[in-house]
Amino acid sequence: MSIRWWSQPFAPEGSAAAEGIVKQLGRPALDPLTVLVREAAQNSWDAHLSDGVVEFRVDIRVLGDDVGAWRELLLPEPSSESNVDLDRALHPESIVLVVSDRNTRGLGGPLRASERARGEETSDFVQFLRNVGEPSDHQFGGGTYGFGKGIFYQLSRAGAILVDTHTAADDPTGRRLMGAALGHSWYLGDRRFTGRHWWGLVAADDVPDPVLAVQANEISKVLKLPGFADGRTGTDIVILAADLGPTRPEPNARDRTPQEAATFIASSILWNLWPKMVPDEHGRHMRFVVGAGGPGVPVPAPVEFDELAPFVEALQEIRAGTGTAFSRTVPPKHAGSFAMALSAIDSGSTRLLIGAAKPFEGPSHHVARMRVAELVVDxxxxxxxxxxxxxxxxxxxxxxxxxxxxxxxxxxxxxxxxAKGLSGTARGVVQGARTFLQKRLEEWLGLGPQAGGPGGQGLGQLSALLAGVVPARLNGERISKPDHGGEVTGRGGIGIDGGGGSDGGTTLRHGGKPRLVGAPMLQVHQGRPYLVATVKVPAAGVVRVLSADVEVVVEGGGRESEPPLGAAVPQIMQWQSAAGDVVMRGKNVQVPAGEESDWYVYATHVPDAVVRFRVSQGTSDAG
Structure with missing residues (x-):
C-alpha cells in the first residue's frame, strides 16, 4: 500500500460529480467564514460527549518554512485536469486554517461506506469524508443532510482538506488521518472521473483508506497539527490554502490578514454560537478559542457585551420554563417558546469584536430563532x-x-x-411561528390599536426631543447605583424639578433644600426599564424626611391630570443611598443628620411619555 492521492472514477451505474457536491451549499448570503463557524461548531456539538465542556478552536497560520513538509507529503497532486492545483497552492505565503474540537467523540464508525456500523457506533467518518446527502443520525442535532460540509472545500483555493481524528485510545483504528479534495469531473482517455479525490493508503483493491495509529501520529507531527498527545478525543479539520475573504465588498476590497480574519471569526462565534457558551442546567457548553499565528485568545462570554446580554437573558428564561408558549390546537400542540429582554442603547459602542460580524445594522430589535440544539438560525x-x-x-x-x-x-x-415548498403540518408550524412572534412583539411593545392612548404618538415625538439619558445595564439582585460617568446620548423625555415641599421653598435652619441634579437616567434591570434621578441632600444637624413624585408632562409643559384609558402611570419605586447601604421602598425616605449626601430615586418607566420628577421636604425633627 502507498500513501497518495486517489481519484474516483464514475461507476457504470452512476456517481456524484464534484461540481454538484460543492454547489449543494448554494450561494449563502452569509460571509463564508461565518458559514464555516456555524457548520463546524454544529458538527462539534452534535458529537459532544455526555460530560465535559466541548472545546472548539480555530487557528490561522502561514506555512512559511514549513511548506516543504506539506509539499513532500501531499505532492504529486491529482491530475491537473481535475482542477485541484496543490502544486501552485502550497507556497510559503499559503494559509492553512485549522478547525479543532476536543471532548467530542471524533469521526468514528466504519472506514468504508459499504460497511455497517456496529452496536451503538455512528458512521461519522464515512458521513463526513465519503458520503453525500445522508440523513443525520443525531437526535435533535444541528445538521440534517450534511451538505454544509461543502464550505470546508469552498474555502480552500485548491478545494482540498485534511482530517485528523481520534475516536478511542484502545482502538487501533481510532486514530485516523485522511485527505479529500473536490475539483470537477474530467476524462483520462475515454474513462470519466467524478472530480472527487482522497489522500491516504490506497489498498490492493484500489480503494483509499485513512492512515491509522502511529503512522497518522507521525504525519500529524511533521505537519505541526494540534495532535492528540493528551489522549483526548476529537477532530482537526485543515483547510489547505485557505481563502480568508475580502475585508469589504467590491470595488475597494483586499484580502483579510490572518489577524483580521481571526477577529471576524471570533465575532461570528459570538453572534452565531452564543447560546452554546451559556452553560445549561447540567453545565454543558462550548468554550471557544481563536488564534492567528500565536497561542490563541479565548472568546469572551456573551454576557460581557451589552448587545448580546438581552438575548442571553431571554434564553435563560426559556430554559427555566417561563417563556411564552407557541401553542396550537392540533399536534404539535406545543411548537416552541418565546422570551425577550430589554437593554438600553449604547450609541457609543465601538468594540470591533462585537461589530465585525454583527448580522444587522443599528440597535437590536430582533428575535434569535433556534431549534432544540440552540444554534442560532437567524x-x-x-x-x-x-x-x-x-x-x-x-x-x-x-x-x-x-x-x-x-x-x-x-x-x-x-x-x-x-415555508415555501413545505406543505401540511410543516408549513403550518413554520408560518404560524412567524405570525406568533409578530403578535407577541406587538403586544410586548404595546403597539396594539390602544397603545399609548389618544395622543400617545405626539408624546413619543416630544419625548425624543426633551430628555437626557445615560444608557447602562444593571446587574445583581438589587438595583445598583447609577453611574454618572457615562456619555450623554441626547435629549429625551425626562424633566426635573426640585421645587415644592412643606418648607415652602425656604432654606431650613440647619441645612439647605434637597435638589435634583443632572439629568435623570434610563437604566435596565432584569429586563425592565427604570428612570433614576439623583438627589443631593445638603448637610444638616437634623433628621429630614424627603418625598418624591413623578408625573407625566403633556405638550406645553403642564401636568397630565388624568391618563388615557389603559395608559400606564409612572410610580416612585424606591430611594437608595449612594453607598447602596440604605434602600427604602416607596415615595419617602428618612435622611439622618450629617454631611452632604447623594441619594437615588427610582421610578417606573412609561414608554412614549415625558415625565418630571419632584422632590419635596416633608418634615424634620427640628419642626
Missing amino acids: YLPGPLHPDPRLAYGGVFKASEDADALFASAEPPTHDDWV
Whole structure:
C-alpha cells in the first residue's frame, strides 16, 4: 500500500460529480467564514460527549518554512485536469486554517461506506469524508443532510482538506488521518472521473483508506497539527490554502490578514454560537478559542457585551420554563417558546469584536430563532422599540415535538426557516411561528390599536426631543447605583424639578433644600426599564424626611391630570443611598443628620411619555 492521492472514477451505474457536491451549499448570503463557524461548531456539538465542556478552536497560520513538509507529503497532486492545483497552492505565503474540537467523540464508525456500523457506533467518518446527502443520525442535532460540509472545500483555493481524528485510545483504528479534495469531473482517455479525490493508503483493491495509529501520529507531527498527545478525543479539520475573504465588498476590497480574519471569526462565534457558551442546567457548553499565528485568545462570554446580554437573558428564561408558549390546537400542540429582554442603547459602542460580524445594522430589535440544539438560525427583525433609548433581544426556541418540522424548512446553511415548498403540518408550524412572534412583539411593545392612548404618538415625538439619558445595564439582585460617568446620548423625555415641599421653598435652619441634579437616567434591570434621578441632600444637624413624585408632562409643559384609558402611570419605586447601604421602598425616605449626601430615586418607566420628577421636604425633627 502507498500513501497518495486517489481519484474516483464514475461507476457504470452512476456517481456524484464534484461540481454538484460543492454547489449543494448554494450561494449563502452569509460571509463564508461565518458559514464555516456555524457548520463546524454544529458538527462539534452534535458529537459532544455526555460530560465535559466541548472545546472548539480555530487557528490561522502561514506555512512559511514549513511548506516543504506539506509539499513532500501531499505532492504529486491529482491530475491537473481535475482542477485541484496543490502544486501552485502550497507556497510559503499559503494559509492553512485549522478547525479543532476536543471532548467530542471524533469521526468514528466504519472506514468504508459499504460497511455497517456496529452496536451503538455512528458512521461519522464515512458521513463526513465519503458520503453525500445522508440523513443525520443525531437526535435533535444541528445538521440534517450534511451538505454544509461543502464550505470546508469552498474555502480552500485548491478545494482540498485534511482530517485528523481520534475516536478511542484502545482502538487501533481510532486514530485516523485522511485527505479529500473536490475539483470537477474530467476524462483520462475515454474513462470519466467524478472530480472527487482522497489522500491516504490506497489498498490492493484500489480503494483509499485513512492512515491509522502511529503512522497518522507521525504525519500529524511533521505537519505541526494540534495532535492528540493528551489522549483526548476529537477532530482537526485543515483547510489547505485557505481563502480568508475580502475585508469589504467590491470595488475597494483586499484580502483579510490572518489577524483580521481571526477577529471576524471570533465575532461570528459570538453572534452565531452564543447560546452554546451559556452553560445549561447540567453545565454543558462550548468554550471557544481563536488564534492567528500565536497561542490563541479565548472568546469572551456573551454576557460581557451589552448587545448580546438581552438575548442571553431571554434564553435563560426559556430554559427555566417561563417563556411564552407557541401553542396550537392540533399536534404539535406545543411548537416552541418565546422570551425577550430589554437593554438600553449604547450609541457609543465601538468594540470591533462585537461589530465585525454583527448580522444587522443599528440597535437590536430582533428575535434569535433556534431549534432544540440552540444554534442560532437567524435574527428575525421586529418593530423598533417605541422608546428610542431602548433596544431588545428575543429568543424563539422550537420544541422537541416541532424540531424536525423546523429543520425541514432550513436551507443547507441552516440560516433561515423557509415555508415555501413545505406543505401540511410543516408549513403550518413554520408560518404560524412567524405570525406568533409578530403578535407577541406587538403586544410586548404595546403597539396594539390602544397603545399609548389618544395622543400617545405626539408624546413619543416630544419625548425624543426633551430628555437626557445615560444608557447602562444593571446587574445583581438589587438595583445598583447609577453611574454618572457615562456619555450623554441626547435629549429625551425626562424633566426635573426640585421645587415644592412643606418648607415652602425656604432654606431650613440647619441645612439647605434637597435638589435634583443632572439629568435623570434610563437604566435596565432584569429586563425592565427604570428612570433614576439623583438627589443631593445638603448637610444638616437634623433628621429630614424627603418625598418624591413623578408625573407625566403633556405638550406645553403642564401636568397630565388624568391618563388615557389603559395608559400606564409612572410610580416612585424606591430611594437608595449612594453607598447602596440604605434602600427604602416607596415615595419617602428618612435622611439622618450629617454631611452632604447623594441619594437615588427610582421610578417606573412609561414608554412614549415625558415625565418630571419632584422632590419635596416633608418634615424634620427640628419642626
